[in-house]
Amino acid sequence: MSLEKPVPDAPDEVGVTEDGLDYDALEELVSEHVIDRESHVNAEALVIRPDAVQDTLSALKEEAGFDHCSAVTAQEYEDRYESIYHLKKFDDPTQQLSVVVPANKDEPVSESAESVYRTADWHEREAYDLVGIEYDDHPDLRRILLPETWQGHPMGKDYNQNQPQVVPLREHVNPLAEDHSAGEDSDTMFVNIGPHHPATHGVLHVKTVLDGEQIADIDPDIGYLHRNEEQMCEQSTYRHQIMPYPDRWDYTPGGILNEWAYARAAESMADIEVPEYAQVLRTMSAELTRIAAHMLALGTFGLDVYGDFNAIFMYAVRDREAVQNILEDLTGQRLMFNYFRLGGVSWDVPEPREEFFEKIREFLDGLPEYIEEYHNLITENEIFQLRCIDTGILPPEVAKNYGATGPVLRGSGVDYDLRRDDPYGYYDELDWNVVTEDGCDNYSRVLVRMREVEESAKIIRQCVDLLEDWPEDDREIQANVPRTLRPEADKEVYEAVEGAKGELGIYMRSDGTDKPARFKIRSPCFSNLQTLPEMSEGEYIPDMVASLGSLDIVLGEVDR
Amino acid sequence: MSSEQTPQGDGTGGKSTQEARMGEGVDDRFNSKLRDAFGTSPFILTKFDKFMNWVRGSSMFMLQFGIACCSIEMMHTYSVKHDLDRFHAGVPRASPRQADVIIIPGTIVSKFAPRMKRIYDQMPEPKFVIGMGSCTISGGPFQEGYNVIKGAEEVIPIDIHVPGCPPRPEALIYGVAKLQERIAHGETAPVTVKPYELEEFGDLERDELVQHLADQINEDDLVMRYDWTEQP
Numbered sequence: 069m070s071l072e073k074p075v076p077d078a079p080d081e082v083g084v085t086e087d088g089l090d091y092d093a094l095e096e097l098v099s100e101h102v103i104d105r106e107s108h109v110n111a112e113a114l115v116i117r118p119d120a121v122q123d124t125l126s127a128l129k130e131e132a133g134f135d136h137c138s139a140v141t142a143q144e145y146e147d148r149y150e151s152i153y154h155l156k157k158f159d160d161p162t163q164q165l166s167v168v169v170p171a172n173k174d175e176p177v178s179e180s181a182e183s184v185y186r187t188a189d190w191h192e193r194e195a196y197d198l199v200g201i202e203y204d205d206h207p208d209l210r211r212i213l214l215p216e217t218w219q220g221h222p223m224g225k226d227y228n229q230n231q232p233q234v235v236p237l238r239e240h241v242n243p244l245a246e247d248h249s250a251g252e253d254s255d256t257m258f259v260n261i262g263p264h265h266p267a268t269h270g271v272l273h274v275k276t277v278l279d280g281e282q283i284a285d286i287d288p289d290i291g292y293l294h295r296n297e298e299q300m301c302e303q304s305t306y307r308h309q310i311m312p313y314p315d316r317w318d319y320t321p322g323g324i325l326n327e328w329a330y331a332r333a334a335e336s337m338a339d340i341e342v343p344e345y346a347q348v349l350r351t352m353s354a355e356l357t358r359i360a361a362h363m364l365a366l367g368t369f370g371l372d373v374y375g376d377f378n379a380i381f382m383y384a385v386r387d388r389e390a391v392q393n394i395l396e397d398l399t400g401q402r403l404m405f406n407y408f409r410l411g412g413v414s415w416d417v418p419e420p421r422e423e424f425f426e427k428i429r430e431f432l433d434g435l436p437e438y439i440e441e442y443h444n445l446i447t448e449n450e451i452f453q454l455r456c457i458d459t460g461i462l463p464p465e466v467a468k469n470y471g472a473t474g475p476v477l478r479g480s481g482v483d484y485d486l487r488r489d490d491p492y493g494y495y496d497e498l499d500w501n502v503v504t505e506d507g508c509d510n511y512s513r514v515l516v517r518m519r520e521v522e523e524s525a526k527i528i529r530q531c532v533d534l535l536e537d538w539p540e541d542d543r544e545i546q547a548n549v550p551r552t553l554r555p556e557a558d559k560e561v562y563e564a565v566e567g568a569k570g571e572l573g574i575y576m577r578s579d580g581t582d583k584p585a586r587f588k589i590r591s592p593c594f595s596n597l598q599t600l601p602e603m604s605e606g607e608y609i610p611d612m613v614a615s616l617g618s619l620d621i622v623l624g625e626v627d628r
Numbered sequence: 629m630s631s632e633q634t635p636q637g638d639g640t641g642g643k644s645t646q647e648a649r650m651g652e653g654v655d656d657r658f659n660s661k662l663r664d665a666f667g668t669s670p671f672i673l674t675k676f677d678k679f680m681n682w683v684r685g686s687s688m689f690m691l692q693f694g695i696a697c698c699s700i701e702m703m704h705t706y707s708v709k710h711d712l713d714r715f716h717a718g719v720p721r722a723s724p725r726q727a728d729v730i731i732i733p734g735t736i737v738s739k740f741a742p743r744m745k746r747i748y749d750q751m752p753e754p755k756f757v758i759g760m761g762s763c764t765i766s767g768g769p770f771q772e773g774y775n776v777i778k779g780a781e782e783v784i785p786i787d788i789h790v791p792g793c794p795p796r797p798e799a800l801i802y803g804v805a806k807l808q809e810r811i812a813h814g815e816t817a818p819v820t821v822k823p824y825e826l827e828e829f830g831d832l833e834r835d836e837l838v839q840h841l842a843d844q845i846n847e848d849d850l851v852m853r854y855d856w857t858e859q860p
């Protein structure tokens with residue numbers, strides 16, 4: 069059947085048993101470093117010594133097969149600091165383990181995991197920046213989201229939000245000035261790309277050192293859209309106030325997909341069952357947004373490799389308008405849907421139902437022709453192929469090490485899609501395929517997105533059929549959820565869904581009130597963007613721009 | 629000049645001047661009512677200023693400038709269906725030096741504000757600013773955050789605010805049309821006093837924070853100092 073994942077042969081990994089993970093065996097494996105054990109809602113957690121992070125994680129990676137460090141969450145308690153490494157397996161993301169590293173309150177230091185998982189580099193920098201934990205042995209521990217000169221760590225407990233700050237602007241020097249060449253007899257030159265630049269998809273700043281046309285060194289500088297989303301979510305109530313924020317993480321629009329990430333985490337924390345009818349509605353609307361998001365990726369990729377506001381972009385926007393019209397009928401908004409509620413969705417499809425379904429069907433019927441058009445216009449175009457085939461190479465092992473997910477990972481031939489591997493919603497009842505391409509280049513990543521649009525269309529069609537035939541008395545759109553939600557104190561949960569750009573995870577810790585004590589967003593774009601240097605060092609600048617486009621980042625989600 | 633030259637030669641006998649002027653191959657499309665009204669002497673008298681204002685409003689070069697969620701709706705406004713081009717404002721320029729209108733589509737955060745100010749400074753006069761979305765009005769949904777500037781007007785003067793989160797493309801078009809109207813009437817926005825300015829680090833008042841940063845920032849580096857409590 070299409071939905072089954074090819075089973076990897078002989079998993080002689082520690083802790084794997086017929087019915088799930090054997091956490092005792094895992095604890096046994098690293099027993100010398102373990103000081104405690106905790107139970108999180110999604111998985112067990114091992115508390116380890118702060119100076120044995122590398123040993124523990126590499127044992128877990130090599131011998132127990134946890135090859136995916138999904139996220140690093142840092143937080144401050146009354147008496148200590150804590151970093152949590154959320155580990156998973158690319159082969160089976162339902163096998164999860166959290167590794168908790170406590171750190172001293174007065175002098176929060178723990179060992180860096182960067183040498184085990186490359187992805188930890190940026191995650192730890194973020195933890196340092198926002199919470200203030202220092203990581204020993206980290207190659208480059210400096211601020212990542214906030215300006216270098218920022219005072220204090222805003223997600224820490226004693227941060228004073230009203231203190232003055234000074235932010236320097238050093239980037240204004242003419243990039244061609246002589247002093248930008250690195251030394252007397254060097255031929256390299258330093259160039260800033262962004263933060264205001266048409267090819268950076270918003271406000272990304274890329275510091276590049278060029279050797280002629282080639283890139284000698286590249287350093288993405290982010291944080292120009294760091295809108296303190298985590299703080300905002302921590303100040304809002306579970307039940308209603310948080311839900312509008314996810315729409316603004318990935319606004320291409322991945323809105324409904326993001327809402328699902330929060331909904332999934334909160335529902336798993338508060339043990340809410342979602343009615344089946346609502347699951348179908350969720351699945352349908354989520355896939356509609358996925359189409360819109362991938363269309364935008366395609367359109368802006370057209371901008372990147374062909375130039376200003378061209379035909380490809382216009383075609384893509386035309387199709388997005390069609391999707392947005394449907395979504396507007398369903399949710400009432402074009403971009404910031406706010407459609408999910410905990411335990412369901414806000415309302416049923418609009419009356420008259422037939423008309424609405426007819427509208428979706430009409431769009432779906434037209435889609436193959438449009439996709440054909442795109443192929444003629446883009447993928448079969450010789451210039452496009454020259455720009456994209458064999459440029460921006462990202463080998464699967466490197467991609468995994470960086471925690472890349474979504475179309476980026478699938479474009480490197482890794483078969484990993486949470487919709488199938490860690491099922492939620494109505495996906496496992498439907499017939500669709502996970503798309504992979506094994507070219508590992510810019511071209512494959514674009515192809516994956518285009519083929520995923522077709523798969524999404526398949527899913528939507530099945531959902532529409534289901535909704536149409538659903539018995540009228542049985543259309544329950546929301547479970548019965550209390551007006552104020554107060555999960556018991558000290559519940560911790562990390563759940564992820566497949567967003568438009570990849571694995572979008574939410575970590576939440578409750579403290580018995582109606583607001584989360586810690587809310588952490590694991591954004592797929594953040595990890596994906598980290599692979600840019602791998603793809604573009606030693607390549608030409610235009611290839612870097614193409615790679616950046618094929619990564620399809622959204623700065624709102626990178627910076628949060 | 630040209631109006632005094634009576635067309636000569638074949639076929640002009642029974643034709644009006646207007647017809648004769650059209651020549652071959654030009655169809656009625658160019659025959660606007662306005663042109664009709666002018667008759668044989670297609671001149672109008674107007675003030676130069678008025679004319680210039682009209683020209684300015686009718687040919688706006690926008691800066692291609694995306695920040696956050698609102699820029700997605702802005703892109704839709706430029707593209708098919710809404711097509712801002714119809715309102716003489718659809719030429720996005722990638723360089724601020726070629727643009728005269730900047731739409732600010734999104735949330736301004738501390739790290740970006742100095743850059744935005746810089747971009748605004750690089751635009752040639754006269755320049756106009758459209759603030760798009762609640763974020764540019766007050767910081768929008770993120771107003772209470774530690775890193776968000778509570779409105780773009782803290783940094784640069786804004787001519788037209790388009791509220792919404794995000795505003796629909798129609799709303800943005802309405803905002804652009806309103807701006808054009810204002811420009812055509814020669815109205816300018818009052819330049820407000822801005823709390824956040826780009827200044828040289830050496831010019832800042834030497835308080836504790838500035839002392840503390842003295843070895844990290846050069847005297848002549850440009851900086852922006854935020855005093856969050858002084859915000860509305």
Ligand code: SF4
Nearest residue numbers: 697734761762763793
């Ligand atoms: S106003 Fe709303 S849509 Fe616009 S940038 Fe701000 S949050 Fe995003």
